[in-house]
Amino acid sequence: MENYSAQIQKALKARGMKAGDMIGVQREKDYYEGMLMPRFETGDQNCIVLKISSGYNIGVEFTRGTRFKKISGQPKSRQPLKLEKYNPEPGKKNIVILHTGGTIASRIDYETGGVIASMTPEEILLSVPELAQIVNIRAKMLFQMWSEDMEPGHWSLMAERIFEEVKNGAQGIIITHGTDTMHYTSAALSFMLQNLPVPVFLVGSQRSSDRGSSDAAVNLICAAHFISKTDFAGVGICMHGSMDDDFCFVHEGTHVKKMHTSRRDAFRSIDVLPIAKVMKEGGIEYLRDYRKRDDRPFTLKKGFDSRIALVKMHNGFNCKVLELFEKEKYKGIVLEGMALGHAPVNVLDKFTKHHKKLLDTLKRLTDDGMIILMASQCPYGVVNMNVYSTGRILQQAGVTPVEMTSECAYVKLGWALGNSKDALGAEKLLKENVVGEVPERIDLRAFLY
Amino acid sequence: MENYSAQIQKALKARGMKAGDMIGVQREKDYYEGMLMPRFETGDQNCIVLKISSGYNIGVEFTRGTRFKKISGQPKSRQPLKLEKYNPEPGKKNIVILHTGGTIASRIDYETGGVIASMTPEEILLSVPELAQIVNIRAKMLFQMWSEDMEPGHWSLMAERIFEEVKNGAQGIIITHGTDTMHYTSAALSFMLQNLPVPVFLVGSQRSSDRGSSDAAVNLICAAHFISKTDFAGVGICMHGSMDDDFCFVHEGTHVKKMHTSRRDAFRSIDVLPIAKVMKEGGIEYLRDYRKRDDRPFTLKKGFDSRIALVKMHNGFNCKVLELFEKEKYKGIVLEGMALGHAPVNVLDKFTKHHKKLLDTLKRLTDDGMIILMASQCPYGVVNMNVYSTGRILQQAGVTPVEMTSECAYVKLGWALGNSKDALGAEKLLKENVVGEVPERIDLRAFLY
Numbered sequence: 001m002e003n004y005s006a007q008i009q010k011a012l013k014a015r016g017m018k019a020g021d022m023i024g025v026q027r028e029k030d031y032y033e034g035m036l037m038p039r040f041e042t043g044d045q046n047c048i049v050l051k052i053s054s055g056y057n058i059g060v061e062f063t064r065g066t067r068f069k070k071i072s073g074q075p076k077s078r079q080p081l082k083l084e085k086y087n088p089e090p091g092k093k094n095i096v097i098l099h100t101g102g103t104i105a106s107r108i109d110y111e112t113g114g115v116i117a118s119m120t121p122e123e124i125l126l127s128v129p130e131l132a133q134i135v136n137i138r139a140k141m142l143f144q145m146w147s148e149d150m151e152p153g154h155w156s157l158m159a160e161r162i163f164e165e166v167k168n169g170a171q172g173i174i175i176t177h178g179t180d181t182m183h184y185t186s187a188a189l190s191f192m193l194q195n196l197p198v199p200v201f202l203v204g205s206q207r208s209s210d211r212g213s214s215d216a217a218v219n220l221i222c223a224a225h226f227i228s229k230t231d232f233a234g235v236g237i238c239m240h241g242s243m244d245d246d247f248c249f250v251h252e253g254t255h256v257k258k259m260h261t262s263r264r265d266a267f268r269s270i271d272v273l274p275i276a277k278v279m280k281e282g283g284i285e286y287l288r289d290y291r292k293r294d295d296r297p298f299t300l301k302k303g304f305d306s307r308i309a310l311v312k313m314h315n316g317f318n319c320k321v322l323e324l325f326e327k328e329k330y331k332g333i334v335l336e337g338m339a340l341g342h343a344p345v346n347v348l349d350k351f352t353k354h355h356k357k358l359l360d361t362l363k364r365l366t367d368d369g370m371i372i373l374m375a376s377q378c379p380y381g382v383v384n385m386n387v388y389s390t391g392r393i394l395q396q397a398g399v400t401p402v403e404m405t406s407e408c409a410y411v412k413l414g415w416a417l418g419n420s421k422d423a424l425g426a427e428k429l430l431k432e433n434v435v436g437e438v439p440e441r442i443d444l445r446a447f448l449y
Numbered sequence: 450m451e452n453y454s455a456q457i458q459k460a461l462k463a464r465g466m467k468a469g470d471m472i473g474v475q476r477e478k479d480y481y482e483g484m485l486m487p488r489f490e491t492g493d494q495n496c497i498v499l500k501i502s503s504g505y506n507i508g509v510e511f512t513r514g515t516r517f518k519k520i521s522g523q524p525k526s527r528q529p530l531k532l533e534k535y536n537p538e539p540g541k542k543n544i545v546i547l548h549t550g551g552t553i554a555s556r557i558d559y560e561t562g563g564v565i566a567s568m569t570p571e572e573i574l575l576s577v578p579e580l581a582q583i584v585n586i587r588a589k590m591l592f593q594m595w596s597e598d599m600e601p602g603h604w605s606l607m608a609e610r611i612f613e614e615v616k617n618g619a620q621g622i623i624i625t626h627g628t629d630t631m632h633y634t635s636a637a638l639s640f641m642l643q644n645l646p647v648p649v650f651l652v653g654s655q656r657s658s659d660r661g662s663s664d665a666a667v668n669l670i671c672a673a674h675f676i677s678k679t680d681f682a683g684v685g686i687c688m689h690g691s692m693d694d695d696f697c698f699v700h701e702g703t704h705v706k707k708m709h710t711s712r713r714d715a716f717r718s719i720d721v722l723p724i725a726k727v728m729k730e731g732g733i734e735y736l737r738d739y740r741k742r743d744d745r746p747f748t749l750k751k752g753f754d755s756r757i758a759l760v761k762m763h764n765g766f767n768c769k770v771l772e773l774f775e776k777e778k779y780k781g782i783v784l785e786g787m788a789l790g791h792a793p794v795n796v797l798d799k800f801t802k803h804h805k806k807l808l809d810t811l812k813r814l815t816d817d818g819m820i821i822l823m824a825s826q827c828p829y830g831v832v833n834m835n836v837y838s839t840g841r842i843l844q845q846a847g848v849t850p851v852e853m854t855s856e857c858a859y860v861k862l863g864w865a866l867g868n869s870k871d872a873l874g875a876e877k878l879l880k881e882n883v884v885g886e887v888p889e890r891i892d893l894r895a896f897l898y
Contacts, residue, residue: 146839148791150764151800180787184764243893260896261789261830309770312761312785314859315599315633321758324773336761338629340710342597351600379828381710390595410763444692447709448897 366398815847
């Protein structure tokens, strides 16, 4: 509590209150109830920080008139838990939970008031006992990290590990994963694990798992239900389909984005419908066709050339950013262009004089063998660079349109470069529809689904 | 036609066909009908390019078995049109249409097969005669450009011109504008035109105006209806609310994004509901509270410091991009972070060694007075950098969270710097909720509205 003001420390001490206590605070007309938290390093030291039932922290300014009371003591800290030995049952699919970190495996750090990743796979299983009734489970720790910190190297390691587990008989994989960049990882695994014979699902949580309101359990249970019954084979994301804890959507790994910073149903399928809706009780409603296991050989293609960038275009974009990647000897860039695949390249007046420089730079870079792809900053809809003159000028400068999300395009570019001898080989892979990343048909219903 | 293969040129000549003719092409089992277009410079020279009724071009491969026939001759070229003098009627609001370009004012270029901007404001009025029945109209040409080519200087000129027109008595403004970056412009005008006493609407089209399927007319008519009846005062976007031509949404200028590359209803309000739904017959349904004219003085604050950047974070982000902006003596950067406002800054293993460099760079830049804001790459939901340790580490490095779309944050940053003496002054403006750009309350319904 030592980060609070002397005044607050004194008041808390007088009432015998300590971090973790449930308290009520009355300030003027407003009343707040929540768990007393230590002060943030960056917060106002004269605000009492409460973790309210929504899971978020609020600060209540402490003034003369502020009243507060203790509601109950600190919740018992978690006992060290151990996964009890259980006997796999013959009729159930054998799946492996690979743990990589993120909120789904995080808990509140009562020291700093934030959320940190520190739950073991055993703890996850103990907090979601239903899982063992649906599938036979093994759980393994792979990483303990936030998804924003992942690098392409982590994607390759993940793919390698999944490959081994499937080769060793796993009939399905659940990867617990931070949600921030889950859609980057799902795209990477889709390209790296060719002709998967089993379902592989990334599952996360928008709230930490040790709070009543966590969505982790439903996401895990729905993924297990789906894996236990489906003949889908490939990589997907299984996350809440609504704000309630009633069902999940199963999204294809190459057609999904995180569309909301905090809602449980933040993940949405892009330009195609989700593969299925899975009720937490186990009911499955398929929404469209999907890939099934076939006879092609299951292959690991874990290469990735990380000398690539994803660059958002905007009014006032400075083309020196692209020159930097030229100096850094990058192999490719995905431009997140405007709308159908545009960038500021038309010279019209005194303000747009430098636009020609952008066009010239793009031409020089592509002439020198750099691959420059054009995706869109609009989340939905595909790029079409033949409609407007701007798109066609950009194509003449060597820019290639791609019909997928910008994140999927970024991942595919690094993967294509990492699995080819040279730029020509990568271009060939980029032209192929490798794992269905280019939708056969845009489903306009996906926009508001 | 000279860009086509010799074979196609010969076949066309034999049938007396030329660009602009309506023709039918039978290839194997497929039959296509459309306007014969000149070949794209980048297209396959052995494909016949047709503009089909959807407005898009398709290429049909020309082989031995391909049959084709002429359906009708070239449509008459547009007569030079002149706006007929009409008498403004006393009971109607006097509005000014400021023309800046974009699809709404574009037509098919029969030379290149693309869409180019070249329609005059007079032509717009003649193609949408209903406008004159709703409001009294004057039309003026400001720019003739695609919105992707706009620079901050264009925003300032636009604001200046609107300011003059309103000072001279305009009771409403419609700005015809390309859709690619309409939401950047609507944010810029929102900040530059303080305490607007009238409604100002950006209106565009997702299809060119000289085709039957254009959505331009409905967008213009709905904007005129709304302006004619509303007491809303401020900047907004008026665009289709569905794929049909039945109604438009009126979006607030600081809470809107282009969410789809091609759908008519591509624009969506973010985190708040649209202000209103406007039926093309004139009915208005208000969906929430909105700003009305008040007694504060109408002021033009058109300054903008364009030494700013908008940078998308991603797994594998190279922090030399930020160092480049340091060298370029930029004043500020908006990071489009992951989810709640994250970036790869945690050092965990051999792959993440360079993450510390990103954190150190951010700290050095902010210590040196650069303003670094954090928005999210999730289109919906606000940034909250107090939930996870990553967010709090970034705040300690001087990064400031902002609760608005990344595009709005980019515009506000340049505007704040352009209207302050120094970084401190800009920081003060950035903390203020200047024009309601920070929503008082997030409306979760906006996500799937």
